[in-house]
Amino acid sequence: MGGEVKRIESIKNMAVFQEFRWASSVRDGGNNIAEFKKINILYGRNYSGKTTLSRIFRALETGSISDKYISPEFKLSFDDGSNATPNSLNSHGQVVRVFNEDFVRDNLRFIVDDEQTINSFAILGEDNAKLEEEIEKHEAELGSEEDRSGLLGDLLGAEDKFKEARKTHGDKLSELEGKLRDKANKAGTGIKHNKSFGDANYNVPKLKTDITAVTRDTYSPLTDEQVGKFHDLLREEPKPEIPESSPFNLQYSVIASKAKELIEKKIQASDPIQELLNDAALATWVRTGRGHHQGKRDQCAFCGSDLPPDLWEKLDKHFNQESEEFRQALDNLLGTIESERSRVPNLLKIKNSDFYSNFTTDLDFLVEQLSTQSTSYCAGLDSIKEQIEHRKDDIFTPLEFDEPESFEDALNAVRDSFEQVRNESNQFTASLSADQSEARAALRLHEVHTFINDIKYEGECTAIDTLNAAMGKAEEAKNTAKEKVDSKRAKINELKAQLKDESKGADRVNDYLNNFFGHQSLSLKAIEENPEDVSSGYRFEVTRDDKKAFHLSEGECSLIAFCYFMAKLEDIETKGNQPIIWIDDPISSLDANHIFFVYSLINAAIVKPKNFLQLFISTHNLDFLKYLKRISNDYKGKGNKRIKIREFFLVERSGDASQICLMPGYLKNYVTEFNYLFHQIYKCATAESIDDGNYHEFYNFGNNARKFLEIYLYYRYPNGIEGDDKLLKFFGEDSIPAIFTDRVNNEYSHLCGVFERGASPIEVPEMKTVAQQIISKIKDDADQYSALLQSIGVKDDLLEKDFNKTQEAG
Template sequence: MFKKIKRIKNVAVYSDFDWDASVRESGGRISEFKGINIIYGRNYSGKTTLSRIFRSLETGFISDKYISPKFEFELSAGGVVNQDQIPLKQHKVRVFNEDFVRENLKFISNADESIKSFAILGEDNNRLEEEIKLKEEALGSEEDGVGKLGVEKEKKLALGVARKNAQDAQDSLDSKISDKANNKNTGIKHNKIYGEATYNAPKLLKDVETVLDDGFECVSDDESLNLEALLKEEVKAEIDRFYFFEPSFDKLSSRAKDLVEKKISVTQPLIELLEDNLLEDWVRKGRALHEHKRDDCGFCGGALPSGLWSKLDLHFNKESEELRISISSLLFDLQNEIKRAADVPKIDVSSFYASFRVEVLSAEVELNSTLNNYRKSLEKLGAALDARLADIFHPKVYFDVEDYSEVVVAIGEDLNGVVSKSNEFTKTLATEKNKAQKCLRLRDVFRFVMDINLGGEKAKIIALNTCSDDAEREWRESKLEVDVLVRELDKLKAQLKDESKGADRVNVYLNDFFGHKALSLKSEEVETGYKFEVVRNGVKAHHLSEGECSLIAFCYFMAKLHDVETKGHKPVIYIDDPISSLDSNHIFFIFGLINSEIVRSGEFGQLFVSTHNLDFLKYLKRLIPKDVSGKAEERRYFIIETSGDVSSIKLMPGYLKSYVTEFNYLFHQIFKCANAGDAPAESEHDCYYNYGNNARKFLEAFLYYKYPNADEKDSTKLERFFGDDSRSSLLTERIHNEYSHLAGVFERSISPVDVPEMKRSAQFILNKMKEKDADQYSAFMESIGNPVVTF
């Protein structure tokens, strides 16, 4: 509840009130509000203004007549509430003051107006109330976390967490997908290789479905390089077919075999030459240089023998020479074949598209290797022929040599096949590029799927969504239980709500507490609901007295504490001076109503009652509420004091709190005047301004009890009291007449107060009381706390 009003500023008479500086006990400790708080203040001291500050916590509005009003309440549970935080949300506040009366009981100022109606919970159906109580306990409180509302709150919080977890996981995956599709640096959309300027997240999801299909095969790294190269390709010129020589190895080999193995006969061979191939070769070559050319030897110069040429003709016969010529011819053909194999045109790999270059290069390498082997086989044939040529008269064994002709032809055909494919590829280049882009894009998507573990991400999201669905189902079931219970409660409360019962309760208070049998409220149903009217003996009442208006207004307020918005909430209740224009009996009944309906019932959180009436204050001291342990709660008594035009709240003096008589109060005011300084502080001015009235009233009561005759105008009482001290008597009488009555001497109201005269008069009165009756004087001093006397 409320601990204190820390400060009030710019609110009528509270210009700059500071609680901690003003509300202190005798030891200096700062006092605080308690469960019951009684506030005393004279008329116009600021009681209603204080009630308006409290009522702003209820209505959320404070008068616009105040300029920049500021106030701050400190709460017992911690924290503060100021003018910017009204109305108060955490506590119900109900205030009775003239503003409440003006707003709710307009008939007081206008007889044609009615009274605002309200609905209360009927008290005639204990069964319904008990059922409502049980259901409310089952419903519980969301704030306290108990009952079905507490369970629903817990389920709702769990649902929020589950939904957030599922949404966060989905958002994370969506972010990755969106980033992969659209990122300016790494997104597929901005990768020129893929040619997908309109690519987006939905297209990426379709590609994801493709790569997750069982039949999908991702291209390898090497393949991706070829595809990237393909995308760089421009349309190439048509490639001519390769025209290789037709290998003649088979024919050449057959001829070589015949010549190497051929047998020839010699007519009259020269043994030396047959046995010496070098010599025979030397002779054969020398014969060509000498026959028919010279008669002597070109080597030694000796004469050539006669018959030499005939002898040699018999050795080098026609058959051997023809064989020699045939071998030489074949050797020439072999050289031509070797040259043909060496002169195969180079392959221009750059004329092929990148996708065919590996195949072309591979064929080229194989071709070169095969042609090299082919030449070696030809050379082997040549070597066999050279060996026979060197030994022309002796046949040789022929060893078969491997023939590479078919391989050469096959490679040529393969190369021309690649040429055909390359030329054909030109026609489908655009289509192939599209295929390459798709393959590369899907390869990128596949790697993305693997990198983020898409399967695991989806499985996680499915699991989280399942948890979310389960949490939502549990929450809906819990909410359904709450809704059913709330509907049942509303139905039960609807059976109890009855605006006519509001008027009945007001009548109970009027009749039972105040005995007004004739005066009552009548409820009348209208289009907008109900209205209340005051009736006397069944007829609409007019010309109500001020006292009757006050009674009806307060009974209305007390009944309204049972309305459907207040009952059961233990509100903070502030009652401002409810006994205006009431006699002593009614004052007691007002107290009785507060005591029985509020205090003893315990249906309040904190109670504030302010009054200017000392009789009512006397009754209020009997308000003793008890807490749940049965221990009487502590009360606090406060007084509102005015100095000039500024008011402040202080702790009530002991004599006023303990004795509750104006007699003690007046004595205290005289004592304060007698002990004030010659140049009084501003806080002491009011004791001088009010001294005339205070002293007159005190002496009238004091002298009546001391000299109890029936003559109120007996002027000898003052003289008898002061005795021989006529000076004190005359001074006191003068101050009474001049400062407590302004009629006929208006100038006195605008003249400065004569402080020394008043101070001397107050001292005369106190000294004479002490002299006449020391025991009574001592009792008075004790009632005001035995302050120090300074005169």
């Protein structure tokens, strides 16, 4: 666990940090998310939130956070992938040391109440050479992270191998997960978006469930024919219910029976005319002619001869009532046959469009059968018809009825088959939704089966399992190496505990006071709590000229507190453990010399000997920031590669909320508040509108403008002119801009006499006008104005462009 801190991912409900998000705030010029480095310098004005940040880090040191915060939230991420939150303050695995006002209050109660003492601490003693020799031996075996030697070197190597194995495994796993993610829900090609079998809620977990299903031995892949049928099924829309077809009520049996009866029936004339009996054609001709002559003519219409008087009587005896009735029966049967034959084409209408596509094959077969059987049925009727007509032509001669093969049952069987298909289709409508769901599931699994074969899923999983096993072994080796390091450190601490000497802690503080700050008279004194009990311990007192000191100045308090912190970095709990160090504004109430000495002490005791894992220094003092720029930015990394280890940040407050961002180039490069204030005014002067991105510039405009004009006018008129007179002199004879500027500066900077301004909306147009008036007057000195623009990284003067556009429009 642990490592260097990469980011403060988020802060919520902690003083001026209410909804801070690192990823949206701390970005470089290329819009890339920046991160902490080995040495981090943070600049911010008073009340901007620097101490709040230090309290987050102190919570990592003490394991608790102030109960004054209501529901505080924060998250720190380390370079090894671990995180720290208010719920996991003790799991980061790093030694953390923080200097801030809480450290001073907890350890140096004397500074708050001179009746109190200062907490003592133990550093290594100087009298036990044998123990020291043993400690040196164990420390040599422990080795150094810097040189990657000894057990620490082994641990670093094991950690590197573990990180590499974890990265290799993670990359391979991520690669497979990416393929699964794309297959599950990538726009256009993912299963989620497939119109046939997609699922609006389909995701990677569902895909993995499907993969489990298709890799079982019980899964059978679909054939191309099955896939086609399932797609056809999914294209089906629910169809209306198909009504029952009308029964055929075929008359073939009745007709055949009647035909047999009539064709084979015997009849005879009362007094037959032999010649007519012998010649059926003649008999037909006579019978027909009888109808044209009897009761109509006396002469033959064919030959013109007179008709004999007894002709009609002879013919009546030949064509008697029985034969005529028989003839009528034959005609009636022929009509029945014709009627039956005309019914056949309309017995059954089969429309494929009424059915689902999966019934097409069956329907086509039924159409073919219907046509075949109908043709055969009609042929049978035609045969009967032909035999009836033959009997009709020779009515007095019985014939033997040749009954054709009956296709009545075959036709009825076609209807029965149709009814079966119709019922199945209607049932299919009822089950269509469920069947389509099954089809979608089958097609989806088929798609998944094809996918895992294409990407060689089984081989990928095997490779990932192999890499996971290798990562497990690497982690086991790392843990073993860490156990050896922890065991060795425990042994060293055990030996150091036998050497610790609390009296030496005060001596180390005095070394810093005397050697770096020249305070010969001010010192710490170690006093035994109980001189008669050696194990009773010590307490520290501040003395001046060997007497207990009272009424220390604020500067003296700051020096003692910081020297105490620096000396405490060498106590037995800290020394050699490469701590993460946060130093919050250590130069309170110190003069310029002492500020430089504070920087020198940090550089000499922490930075140069590299007695830290990561260093954070926050300040509001530009002089101190100027010195901090001198801290080396080069560091020899792996393979002697020189890397940049320093980063500068700005803690900026807008109203009631603060944010962290990368320090602007001009503030980092020039280290002067004058450039910073000029940039803020210039941005107000050139802003087209107020939004979330520039709101704080207008909110802080009053303070920024007041401080800028104080600095600018002090050097422009260093002869004691009063403030209002300086404004009038600066803006010239026209006093309106000066009065306008003074009102904005005072009302928005101090709320002078206008308390309600604190609850009123910001007058953006007023501020922009004032900002433009200030910039306009500065431009009178073209060289200085150009230099100021260059210092804030502005190449093209936006105000000049606006002025040119206005001139062109005019």
